[in-house]
Amino acid sequence: MAQFDHDVVIIGSGASGGMAAYVLAQAGVKCLMLEAGPMVDFTRHRSMKAVYDLPYRGFGEPGRFPHITQASEFDANLWIDEKKNPYTHPENDPYYWVRIRLVGGKTLRWGRASWRLSDYEFKCKDHDGWGENWPITLADLAPYYDRVEPLIRVSGRNEGWAQMPDGKLLADESTDSLSIQRFNASAKKLGVPTTKPRRATGTLASSVNLLLPVAQATGNLTIVPNAIVRELGVDPKTGLVNAVHYVDRRSKREYTVPAKVLLLGASTLESTRLLLNSKSRQYPAGLANSSGVLGRYLFDQFYVKNTVTALVPEARGGKGPRNLMGGAGYVPRFTNLKPGKPEKNYLRGWAWDFGSGGTPSPELFPQWGTELAQTMADVQGAGFGMTTMGESLPRFEHRISIHPTLKDEWGTPAPHIEQRYTENEHNMAKDAMESGVALCEGAGFEVLAAHAQMVPPGESIHELGTCRMGADPKKSVLNGFNQAHDVRNLFVLDGSAFPSGGVQNPTLTIMALTMRASEYLMEQKKQGKL
């Protein structure tokens, strides 16, 4: 049987696994990457189709994705098969676990919004007394943000705001449309900051085109698709990880590969599931879980999609100047920024994405037939929309555990996931809706609909925590370099490491943390500590 000569094993090939390979392979470290899903071939696996030629006219196969609302009939084959990969949640607290199992992971479909965390997040407990600080500050991570942003080509505008740190950006100097200018002016009157979106650019900004090819070109990266890792083995003498047990996705044949150093980036819940499933004499409650907090403090960012839908009256009927509509923007968190007692009836805050130029859904108009057709022609391209992304608080009782009997198609015990939004998130969502309406009305827009209904936990695909880093090994699983307190040759790199998450989309931070952890790992190796 073939054996790879490798220094490290990397589990997962997305934002964190891809970045680890990118850094380590270029530094001469031999990497073996195990990915649960198959390799994507953009030429062979993708072709153009008309919606009417799809079996369900774009509605999608009913019942195929009970929890993945993002799946369309065009891209249904990209998302995980929920029947083969089951999980449970409390009956009255649905959790939408959204997964992709392919080489590249969720970076094949991510929204690319790329905001730095600030010390409002890293030092959140110092700010308002709730939760735990990170063991690092913005100053620790800033040099890595500086290198990741150009790599994934983030565009945007630096504003000098403490809650939204500046970055190394492709400067977005585009002129805002008149409707965006009006919204920005309305926001300014109410003391609300606005800026350009900040996003990774290019036709594809994924691990598969930006990270893995560079790593593989060094000759130091071997990618093994279809390797579903079931359990990690531990040396009973040293307590270190010494093996990875995996199952071939197609044949279900089982394999074991030795590991000197393990980098885990299988995604927030999969990584923690794997650690919880890796029980041994030394770690009866799961690998690296002497603290007992592995699996705990699950959180995400709640979304209120289309919080406000409005019309720009002057754009009705296709009238108005050509530069009236179009473009987008972002409002960073602006509430509770003063230290101490919060000014609102909730802790922390939210952000908004907003955009101009869409056409509101026909559902919003209480009409049908000829009347509706005339309205839709009238409002075409005249829409203005806002979506809220709010911080949810990590709580001990929100967690992933292992189901006592349920297993996936490959025989690995499945997870049970518990998270619900509490009064803090509900109060925040309501305030976001009311504030959004005020801003739109201040801009002279006609508000068609507004609501504060959050999507279920998990649906934002920003699940975080459950294997958090911290300064105190009794209250955290990882140290500030994503290294397990209990198992020094184990690094957990994905979103599970976050102690808190703010409102910023997490992928940029996952990549920066991974770059930092990978360089720390090399330093540790040099010093003979690994």
Next chain:
Amino acid sequence: MNRRRLLQTIAATPALLPAQQINPSPDESAVLQAASTDAAGQPVRRFFTPAQFATLGALADRIAPSLSGRPGAKEAEVASFLDFLLANSPRSRQALYQRGLDSLDRAARTKHQKGFAELAGADADALMAPLKTKWTYAMPADPQAAFLRAAKADIIRATTNSRAIAEANAAGRRRATGLNPYWHVID
């Protein structure tokens, strides 16, 4: 066979070539043209009763009529498509449609002594009044309003995504519509 299906079938038929242009050697990479299953036969109704199907057809025609030569729900064969979709849908969705269509037809017979499908436009519209309720994020508590809201969304989407609309768009604007990258099974 209706006119549209006839045209699709003709379009899918390879033109005959003069004998001297026929390549005598077999081409193993030949790509044959084919027509869709839609073009060959009439879909078989599987889910709705004849009365429900007629009510749905009439409702779809009220919600998305053909306007100014642009195809509507009827030309897009929306009732037939929704029969297929609902046959494969969860039980709760099926019940929403069955109860909603039955209720609509029953209301028509009570008020006008004829089925919903036979009503004049204004009379049909009067029975669709729950659709005039202002939109809220939560589905309406009234089951009939909830059905009409769901049906309106489905009818408009099924019409918009139909071949009939795509062909009308292509003819009018000289460009294809509804085309997107499709991901095949990855294994």
